[in-house]
Amino acid sequence: MNNFTLGSYMPYDSLIHRLDPRAKIMGMIFFMVAIFIPAGYFPYIILGVVALVLLLIAHLKLRSVWKSMKPMLLMMVFLLVINLLVVRTGYVVVKLGDFAIYSDALAQTFYIAVRLVLMIMITTTLTATTKPLDLTLGIEDLLTPFKVLHVPAHEIAMMISIALRFIPTLIEETQRIMKAQASRGVDMEEGKLKEKIMAVLSLIVPLFVSAFQRAEDLANAMEARGYIPERKRTRYKQLKMAGRDWIMLGCSFLLMAVPILIAMGYLDPLRIGSLFLEGVGYAL
Amino acid sequence: MPIRYEGLTHIYQEGTPFSYLALDDVSLEIKEGAFTAIIGETGSGKTTLVQHLNALLLPSKGKLQVLDRLITADQKPKQLKSLRKQVGLVFQFPEYQLFEETILKDVCFGPKNFGATEEEARDMAVKMLKLVGLDESYLDQSPFELSGGQKRRVAIAGILAMDPQVLVLDEPTAGLDPQGAKEMMDLFVELNKTYHKTVLIVTHDMEHVLHSCDEVVVVAKGKIKKQCDVTTFFEDVELLKQLRIDPPAVIKMREALRERGFSLGKDMLSIEALAKAIQSEVQKHE
Numbered sequence: 001m002n003n004f005t006l007g008s009y010m011p012y013d014s015l016i017h018r019l020d021p022r023a024k025i026m027g028m029i030f031f032m033v034a035i036f037i038p039a040g041y042f043p044y045i046i047l048g049v050v051a052l053v054l055l056l057i058a059h060l061k062l063r064s065v066w067k068s069m070k071p072m073l074l075m076m077v078f079l080l081v082i083n084l085l086v087v088r089t090g091y092v093v094v095k096l097g098d099f100a101i102y103s104d105a106l107a108q109t110f111y112i113a114v115r116l117v118l119m120i121m122i123t124t125t126l127t128a129t130t131k132p133l134d135l136t137l138g139i140e141d142l143l144t145p146f147k148v149l150h151v152p153a154h155e156i157a158m159m160i161s162i163a164l165r166f167i168p169t170l171i172e173e174t175q176r177i178m179k180a181q182a183s184r185g186v187d188m189e190e191g192k193l194k195e196k197i198m199a200v201l202s203l204i205v206p207l208f209v210s211a212f213q214r215a216e217d218l219a220n221a222m223e224a225r226g227y228i229p230e231r232k233r234t235r236y237k238q239l240k241m242a243g244r245d246w247i248m249l250g251c252s253f254l255l256m257a258v259p260i261l262i263a264m265g266y267l268d269p270l271r272i273g274s275l276f277l278e279g280v281g282y283a284l
Numbered sequence: 285m286p287i288r289y290e291g292l293t294h295i296y297q298e299g300t301p302f303s304y305l306a307l308d309d310v311s312l313e314i315k316e317g318a319f320t321a322i323i324g325e326t327g328s329g330k331t332t333l334v335q336h337l338n339a340l341l342l343p344s345k346g347k348l349q350v351l352d353r354l355i356t357a358d359q360k361p362k363q364l365k366s367l368r369k370q371v372g373l374v375f376q377f378p379e380y381q382l383f384e385e386t387i388l389k390d391v392c393f394g395p396k397n398f399g400a401t402e403e404e405a406r407d408m409a410v411k412m413l414k415l416v417g418l419d420e421s422y423l424d425q426s427p428f429e430l431s432g433g434q435k436r437r438v439a440i441a442g443i444l445a446m447d448p449q450v451l452v453l454d455e456p457t458a459g460l461d462p463q464g465a466k467e468m469m470d471l472f473v474e475l476n477k478t479y480h481k482t483v484l485i486v487t488h489d490m491e492h493v494l495h496s497c498d499e500v501v502v503v504a505k506g507k508i509k510k511q512c513d514v515t516t517f518f519e520d521v522e523l524l525k526q527l528r529i530d531p532p533a534v535i536k537m538r539e540a541l542r543e544r545g546f547s548l549g550k551d552m553l554s555i556e557a558l559a560k561a562i563q564s565e566v567q568k569h570e
Binding site: 010011012173176177179180181182183184185186187201202205206209210 | 301335338340364365368369372373375378380381382383393394397398428442443446
């Protein structure tokens, strides 16, 4: 369980680590929108390159992205099968008796796979470079304008930060109980079905008992210190947008604008390509 | 066969930015049948040290001989169950590992996992619950209705019911009242002296070390700082100071008397012995 990659902070020092969490969250949202706009293959090349560069700048390894992608492999295979069966447009690639595989089915699956990979890359970059607490501060700030619509921004942020705070604690607790039960002869990997059920039970019951105990203790501790959610609170850590944060925001907005413009027909990827080549030609 | 650590190193989360050297080239031998205290500051590696004993943790480097088993860094040990039956490990706050509906079932869980029949497990459970001070009226109660101290007793009985040869206890008295802690320590002494179990105990309480243990192992920053018998340990006042250990009352008294000119041997480890020594000294002057 030590290789819990998705959503775990990596304490390096890089440009991306130092960016304002609000800028990073907004940037991620722009990037996500860009991923889901159907504008052909061209934007994906740009997005892929950008995502790779971001990973590199943040000192992250492709291996960690691969690790968080592994659980999705089965889903991708499943999607591929469904698409092969359902999609019947485009030209026939392979024909096996009555069954034919169409080109659009392959293209669809390919797009979904690319989208998933890009999504994982960008979310990993965000969570690996931002401390969970900064992330919640960012979310709280970004939700503040929605207070007009009675969105409880502070409460949501508090809930997220408590949940995030207790993920490592619960993992630690789980490992501790697993070790304690292993000492009592529980074998989580081998054994018959009945033994396995017993093993899981011997883990889950104590885990729940202690989680509820912790929740109660925390609630009492917060109340004892007079916590009232509606009150205006000050913060120890003040977030400040610096120049580089605005630049990052601008770039990610552009990144979103490109596929939108292409999808709306204002921009032709081929023209961009030829313009780019001409530019390179002039430069040479 | 004793327990022997040979050049054992343990690194947590090796190869990540979180990697942490918990044990650094530890070599140590613990005699069979001894009652050994393992002491050291928080984070010094005591828990890591003892969790190797039943292969919950495996060495990053070096090897470990436990009874007839050899655990090495490069090879994943097989059939851990037989080792875990021989080495019973009681965790810190073991009351958190209770999960069954009744106390009896919970105590039987360990022995049954190691292949005991229903009856054997039951007999053992009843016997061990009695040993920790819980009579038969408790058998069908839920462990979650007990007080903290009683839960701890049930959890310890759950390990004892496995009938391990080596008993490893990680701060078994933490958070107990002084009376409860003393009873618990007396139980471990009984297990050691009457049932001839090798006992290792991680503790911060010097009174317990003085009154119950035979040997002391001092762990500091992942290394073994000192290993000796209890008498020698409390004789080394300089080391105690250096380790920032607050010595037991009797030792403080002895040192205070020594400073005032009493010549007291190093076996003066109880109030009675001290009183006698003072008496004879006073009589000499009369």
